[in-house]
Amino acid sequence: MRTHRIVIAATAAGLVAAALPALLASPAQAAAPQLTATVVQVSAWGTGYEARATVTNSGDAAATGWTVEFDLPTGTTVASSWDATRTQTGQHYRFTNLSWNGTVNPGAAQSFGFNAAGTGLPLNCTLNGAPCAGGPASPSPSVSPTRSVSASPSPSRSASPSPSPSRSATPSPSPSASSSPPTGxxxxxxxxxxxxxxxxAATAGQTIRLAPGTYRGAFSTTRVGTPSAPITLTGPRTAVLVNDGPSGTAPSCPAPTAGWDSGYGLWLASAPYWNLTGFTVAESKKGIVLDDSPHVTIDGVWVHHIEEEGVHFRRSSADGVIRNSIVEYTGLVQPMYGEGVYLGSAGSNWACHGNSGGVDRSDRVQVLNNRIGPYVAGESIDIKEGTFNGVIRGNTFDGRGISGQNSADSWIDAKGIGYLIENNTGTFALPGTFANGYETHNPVTTPSFLNGCGNVWRGNTSDLGGVGAYAIKIISTSKCLGNLNVVHASNTVTNAVTGLTNIALTP
Structure with missing residues (x-):
């Protein structure tokens, strides 16, 4: 996948146009808004591209409401869009702000994005009804690809997380890791x-420190840290790992193999006791994959624009932590495999990943204070059968864009045993397919476990957007006799079709 950037801006003095032009909607004057529309083509591939439009107010008064319109050449259509209401008449497209992003305060900005099927760029663009520069749009631009490895961050997807995790102006979680300075x-x-x-070549106690830039390649390790001397890979958010793979012939079960590129952004295989902090993984088949790598801490990373899963604790990668991180825009190519954070493996995959008595025992993983979504096509967190005693706490789940494929219709699907799920905040708004906020399921496995049982929900806040039925739906009680799921009265719900839960509450 190649990444390009094209920018246009309309100002009071005139139009500077590289492509996708936009217009200054109002003249500069005292106590008045002054809008600039900028469109960035953040990714391009052989049959289409992704673009993001940003409306910025450089004036001294708030602007209320915006509409961006353009035409697309025959053969190109908008396949999907987000953070705006889209209407279409033939080849003419109109994007209008949503209820929560229509106000553009002085010095602030609002944005929306879209994916195009076809390579034709927008023409005849208008902002709030006025033509761009008083005439037709410029012809398609000449776009240069970014370098394979650059000393400066990629301009397309590494500058800042977008869109905002919720309808509040302050993003969460913290954009940087909380690790201490390296001591080794x-x-x-x-x-x-x-x-x-x-x-x-990494050794126990060592720190690998990334400079800002885009790193393209296959990045994996089998090096082992220790409890007293973990290995650290760290860098700023503008250090971006990208894997343009996969390539070569894969083995029957995933394992680092000469001549095969997995396509994973970062892969730890039989590599326990690592700390991964601060950097970004983007534009890869999978984001961060841990295989047989227990005691790994992921802190303050940004994982986005991933073809399948964002972060996967797999093959008994137990006692791990992911915290203070952002995972968004996953499942771009395979929505049914687009989970944000994936704990363990489905029982059908234990033949490959069941390395603990035939089971993937990725137990006791903690998922803390992350923002997961929007446009995570699978569940925000998929807790797989045969895993035990994890903690899911303090996260923000933005359900926009969940696909509904492969039963992905909730923030969390809890098929594991004994998880504590508390103090999380979940929201849902269209587009997407959404049944319930949290669900349990009870798959039968060999060896057998009481899967989907013994989990506890406490202090979670759910906004189901008028679409979801229950905040917490327990699929079965009869399959969990002796180890029931528990829903405490401290959980709350708004905008539910049915209610908080389908079982009796526990004080």
Whole structure:
């Protein structure tokens, strides 16, 4: 996947147009809004592209309401869009603000995005009804791809998380990791080749420190840290790992293999005791994958624009933590595999990943204070059967864009045993397919467990957007006799079709 950037801006002095032009909607004057519309093509591939439009107010008064319109050439259509109401007449498209992003305060901005099927760029763009520069749009631009490895961050997807995790102006969680300065030897890297070498040679207690930039390649490690001397991979958010794979012939079960590129953004295989902090993983088949890698902490990372799952604790990667991180825009190519955070493996995959008595025992994983969504096509968190005693606490789930494929219609599908799910905030708004906020399921496995049982919900806040039935739906009580799921009265729900839960509340 190649990444490009095209920017246009309309100002009071005139129009600077590289492509996708937009218009200054109102003249500069005292105590008045002054809007600039900027459109960035954040990704392009052979049959389409993704673009993001941003309306910025450089005036000294708030603007209320915006509408961006344009035409697309024959053969190109808008396949999907987000953060705006889209209408279409033939090849003419109209994007209008939603209720929560229509006000553009002085010095602030609002944005929306879209995916195009076809390569034709918008023409005849208008902002709030006025033509761009008083005439037709400029012809399609000449776009140069970013370099494979650059010393500066990729301009397309590494600058800041977008869109906002909720309808509040302040994003959550914290944009940076909370780790301490390195105490052991430090290896500084600035190119993809240097990173590959450092991952292959890492030793206990070492810190690999990424310089800002885009690193394109296959990044994996089998190096082992220790409880007293973990290995750390750290970098700023503008250090972006991208894997353009996969390539080669895969083995029957995923394992680092010569001549095969998994397509994973970062892969730890039999590599316990690592700390991954601060950097970004984007534009890869899967984001971060941990196989047989217990005691790994992921802190303050940003995972986005991923073809399948965002972060996967797999093959008994127990006692891990993911915290203070953002996972969004997953399942872009395979929506049915687009979970944000995936704990364990389905029983049908234990033949490959069941390395603990035939089971994937990715137990006791903690998912803390993350923002997961929007446009996570699968569940925000999928807790798989055969895993035990994890903690899901303090997260924000934005359900916009959940696909409904492969039963992905809730923030969390709890098929594991003994999880504590507390103090999370979940919201849902269209587009998407949404049945309930949290669900349990009870798959039968060999060896057998009381899957989907013994889980506890406490202090969660749910807004079901007038679409979801229950905040917490317990599919079965009869299958959990002796280890029932518990829903405390401290959970709350708004905009539910049916109610808080379908079982009796516990004080």
């Amino acid at each position: 030897p430090v290896v500084d890297v600035a190119t993809a080749a240097q990173l590959v070498s450092a991952l292959n």
